[in-house]
Amino acid sequence: MADLASSDHGPWLPPDRLELIRASVPLVYVEAIPVRTDDDGTITHVGLLLGAPRSERIERAIVSGRVMYLEPLREALKRNIEKDLGPLALPRIPYSPVPFTVRQYVPHTLDSSDPSLSYDPRQHAVALVYVVPIAGDVQIEGDCLGFDWFDIDDVRSPALADELASGHGEILAQLAATCR
Numbered sequence: 748m749a750d751l752a753s754s755d756h757g758p759w760l761p762p763d764r765l766e767l768i769r770a771s772v773p774l775v776y777v778e779a780i781p782v783r784t785d786d787d788g789t790i791t792h793v794g795l796l797l798g799a800p801r802s803e804r805i806e807r808a809i810v811s812g813r814v815m816y817l818e819p820l821r822e823a824l825k826r827n828i829e830k831d832l833g834p835l836a837l838p839r840i841p842y843s844p845v846p847f848t849v850r851q852y853v854p855h856t857l858d859s860s861d862p863s864l865s866y867d868p869r870q871h872a873v874a875l876v877y878v879v880p881i882a883g884d885v886q887i888e889g890d891c892l893g894f895d896w897f898d899i900d901d902v903r904s905p906a907l908a909d910e911l912a913s914g915h916g917e918i919l920a921q922l923a924a925t926c927r
Contacts, residue, residue: 759815769870776874777823778850779810780922781832781881783896790926793902793919794881795911796831797893805892808912809919811874820844824877830889837883846875848921850914865914876918899926 760768768774781794795807812827814820821840828838852867852874887894901907902923908916 773851773871773873775814776811776852776872777814777820777827778874778876778918779824779828779838779879780847780876780918781810781828781836781838781885782878784880790878790899790922792896792898793922794832794885794894794896796887796891797895798891806912807895807907807910807915809876809915810879820875824879828879828881831887831891832881832894833884833886833888835883836881836885839880839882841877841879844875847878848876848918850874850876850918852914862917865917867913878922899923 759765782790783792783794785791795809797805797807810828810831812823812830814823818826821842821844824840825838828836828840832838849863850865850873851863852865852870852872854866854868854870885894897907900923902919908920911919
């Protein structure tokens with residue numbers, strides 16, 4: 748199994764092996780909802796990326812990325828947040844590995860009776876979703892086109908929901924319901 752993870756691609760699997768694995772087993776992801784809080788710890792704003800993470804359309808999304816082989820969840824969160832929000836974001840990574848919620852992404856027609864399922868044409872994946880306060884300045888990195896903070900009350904907006912990547916609207920609605 749060790750040679751599967753070692754390659755010229757660093758810690759990442761070569762594209763052909765990744766495709767084979769995606770077709771065979773679910774992958775584990777971490778997703779982070781960047782938030783700003785007031786002095787009492789109440790969530791006031793939610794941060795959303797602008798890009799094309801899962802489709803051919805421009806959409807808004809929360810931070811998301813795979814967990815690498817043998818990588819602790821807290822490290823995966825930190826790495827993926829820094830990858831998208833930059834090294835000066837200063838995330839307050841939760842100490843506990845217990846997520847805010849869990850989401851499944853599947854590559855086929857959705858069972859509309861299961862609200863925890865979302866569509867991802869690439870794979871079957873399980874995402875552990877965390878709420879992560881951001882204390883620093885966001886400087887988008889990588890493939891992101893932009894980043895914006897939204898008032899927690901605006902997260903319920905149907906217009907914003909239309910801009911979100913698959914499943915992220917449900918995650919944000921769940922967060923908003925716990926905030927007020």
